[in-house]
Amino acid sequence: KAGVTQTPRYLIKTRGQQVTLSCSPISGHRSVSWYQQTPGQGLQFLFEYFSETQRNKGNFPGRFSGRQFSNSRSEMNVSTLELGDSALYLCASSLETASPLHFGDGTRLSIL
Amino acid sequence: GQQLNQSPQSMFIQEGEDVSMNCTSSSIFNTWLWYKQDPGEGPVLLIALYKAGELTSNGRLTAQFGITRKDSFLNISASIPSDVGIYFCAGQTSYSGAGSYQLTFGKGTKLSVIP
Secondary structure, three states: OOOOEEEOOEEEEOOOOOEEEEEEOOOOOOEEEEEEEEOOOEEEEEEEEEOOEEEEEOOOOOOEEEEEOOOOOEEEEEOOOOHHHOEEEEEEEEOOOOOOOEEOOOEEEEEO | OOOEEEEOOEEEEEOOOOEEEEEEEOOOOOEEEEEEEOOOOOOEEEEEEOOOOOEEEEOOEEEEEOOOOOEEEEEEOOOOHHHOEEEEEEEEEEEOOOOEEEEEEOOOEEEEEEO
C-alpha cells in the first residue's frame, strides 16, 4: 500500500516568490494535514482538510494557504516567500478524523 | 497555546541498554502518539494510545498514557543501532464542533546508540 507522497522533495526559491507543494494521501484517507518543521520551532500545525473543506488552521499568516481536491489530494501554497519560511513541510493523512496521522517524507523548501 | 515538554532532549546509550523518555503537558489530550523520524524522512508512527492508563507495546517499545491525560512515556528495551533517530511525542486534541483534530508535538528526543 503506497504511503503519503509529497512532491517535490526539494525546492529552492528566492524571497518574494511563491511556491506550491503537493500531497497525495494514502488511498482511502480523507483527512489531510500540513505541518511545518524547523530546528527552532519543531513541528507546527498549519491546517487540516477533510472532504475539500478546511476544518482547522494553525497560527500562521495568510500567506500560507491550502486546498483539497475531490480525490483527497492536497496542495499548499506559500506566497511572498520570506527567509524564515525555509523548512521541511510535512503532509499527513488519516483514515478518519480520529485516526493517527501518517506522514510523508516532506518537501524541503530553502529560501535564498 | 498548548505545549508539550519532552525530555530528555538527547541521549547517548550503549547498545543493549534500555531507554526511557517522556512528555508532559499542562493540557489534557484525548490521544497520545509516539513517532520516530530518521534523517531525510517523515515521522513514522510507533504507538498510539487512546485511553488514560493504557499501556501498549510494539515489539521492544512500550508506551503509556498517563492517568491524568497530561503525560506519556516511551520505553525502548535492549536498544540496537537502528533505534537511532529522533523520537517525538504528540498529543491529539479534538475540536468536536468542527470535527477536526490536530497534533501538538514535543520538541523531540534525539537518541544515539553506541555499538
